[in-house]
Amino acid sequence: MAQIEQSDKGGKKKKGAQKKMQIHVDFTPMVDMNMLLITFFMLCTTMIKSQTLSIALPTNEKVEQQDMNKAKESEAITLIVDTERNDDGTIKKDGDGKPINVVYYYEGKPMVVDDNNDSIFEDSNLKREQFLGNADGVQQGIRKILHDRNKKVLEKIDVLKAQWRNKEFASKKELNDSIYQAKAKEIRNDSTLTRPVVIIKATPGASWASVIGALDEMQINQISRYQIDNINKTDEGMIDAWKRNNPGK
Amino acid sequence: MGKVKIKRKSTLIDMTAMSDVTVLLLTFFMLTSTFLQKEPVTVITPSSVSEEKVRTSNVAQILVSPEGKVFISVAGDADAANADTWGSEPIRKEILRNAVTEYNRLHPSKKVELTEKDVETFSKINAFGVPFQALPAFLRLSPTEQDKVISDMTRADVGIPIDDNTNLETPNEFQIWMRAIYSSGNDNLQAAMKQGEGIAVKAGQDTPYETVHHVLDNLQTLKMNKFSLMTALKTEND
Numbered sequence: 349m350a351q352i353e354q355s356d357k358g359g360k361k362k363k364g365a366q367k368k369m370q371i372h373v374d375f376t377p378m379v380d381m382n383m384l385l386i387t388f389f390m391l392c393t394t395m396i397k398s399q400t401l402s403i404a405l406p407t408n409e410k411v412e413q414q415d416m417n418k419a420k421e422s423e424a425i426t427l428i429v430d431t432e433r434n435d436d437g438t439i440k441k442d443g444d445g446k447p448i449n450v451v452y453y454y455e456g457k458p459m460v461v462d463d464n465n466d467s468i469f470e471d472s473n474l475k476r477e478q479f480l481g482n483a484d485g486v487q488q489g490i491r492k493i494l495h496d497r498n499k500k501v502l503e504k505i506d507v508l509k510a511q512w513r514n515k516e517f518a519s520k521k522e523l524n525d526s527i528y529q530a531k532a533k534e535i536r537n538d539s540t541l542t543r544p545v546v547i548i549k550a551t552p553g554a555s556w557a558s559v560i561g562a563l564d565e566m567q568i569n570q571i572s573r574y575q576i577d578n579i580n581k582t583d584e585g586m587i588d589a590w591k592r593n594n595p596g597k
Numbered sequence: 598m599g600k601v602k603i604k605r606k607s608t609l610i611d612m613t614a615m616s617d618v619t620v621l622l623l624t625f626f627m628l629t630s631t632f633l634q635k636e637p638v639t640v641i642t643p644s645s646v647s648e649e650k651v652r653t654s655n656v657a658q659i660l661v662s663p664e665g666k667v668f669i670s671v672a673g674d675a676d677a678a679n680a681d682t683w684g685s686e687p688i689r690k691e692i693l694r695n696a697v698t699e700y701n702r703l704h705p706s707k708k709v710e711l712t713e714k715d716v717e718t719f720s721k722i723n724a725f726g727v728p729f730q731a732l733p734a735f736l737r738l739s740p741t742e743q744d745k746v747i748s749d750m751t752r753a754d755v756g757i758p759i760d761d762n763t764n765l766e767t768p769n770e771f772q773i774w775m776r777a778i779y780s781s782g783n784d785n786l787q788a789a790m791k792q793g794e795g796i797a798v799k800a801g802q803d804t805p806y807e808t809v810h811h812v813l814d815n816l817q818t819l820k821m822n823k824f825s826l827m828t829a830l831k832t833e834n835d
Contacts, residue, residue, distance in 0.1 A: 389626040
């Protein structure tokens, strides 16, 4: 391949004819150099492009009470994410080496039982779930709860998704995508459907991953109304009560 | 017994094909990958299902280390036409000048004086994060020394000071920097920050919410309510 053979078939040997030459270029150093360059590029560059998740926080300016858009009690669901930690502050891992992210939640307003009025709650309407994702195509854990709350929207979006896959909106991919996105957004914000309002809170020890996980669930379950809020005393008291009532969990 | 004749074979291996393959691989790597940005700490971002790609131009990236130290890196306009006015380096110079002027106005007794050379050095640094008072000394170190200082999370003079200040009349250093970035004069950057794409918060997946919360609170105070969070693509199929 890298040699050029000059053959003179059947030619008679003449006097003064050029000598047969074999040109052979050795490519080994070239390969060496290329390998070095590849190594350099593999070490100094990254192929991973970060994804972003955009969020909008509510303003922290004092809002007039009547202006406040109070969430309807029946629609509200509060999630409090937490991460189980060892005594030294490191994150507890389960058998598969995954962190244990739990989510406490209550529907509507917090309801607490405080028999002796000492602000140490005996019981509340707080429940606990985990981020389990899907198992065999069925929602598990907190996803199931959010999925059930937003069923009406999700049903409509599923129909839309099927149409989008069959490219029913437009034959061109980009156009098909954008029509789908616009229609999905319309459904997500359709006020005639019962949609939940999710308030996401996090305990101080909750890992960043668990907060992102909660925001992710909003995307997965097509929930358009959610906000991040700060944890308050009542929430902390409710978690304490839950832990006391369910020891060893 | 006849002698077994061993055929003499040339040991020369033709490397041309090998060379072809390596050059192709090299081309592939050069075209698809991007250079790693030097960062004071390497954090593993949590994964999410979001498919929005992070911007590489006109973005202010806020990096939060697990210890709660805050660093900011600013990328300017990628457009080659205005690289001289709003590329990464000119914009960083502009931001530094703005921020230092603002800091000196607020703290007349502890003024920070920077030379033209310091500003030049600053524009070459990708992620910065030292208090204003330590800035001149930091910028006069050699690049290797700078890297060493900024990656040492135990030092008190590393990381932009940030507290729970909600009064914008007396902003903390983080707020001074963010406002300087916002008002750097580049309309594209300002528009991106308004839409939320221009501010990216990056934190490790194990970092406690308490730590990241500081940054979110400060952004809220600055009325930069819209921003994006850096995540990696979810690997599991769910």
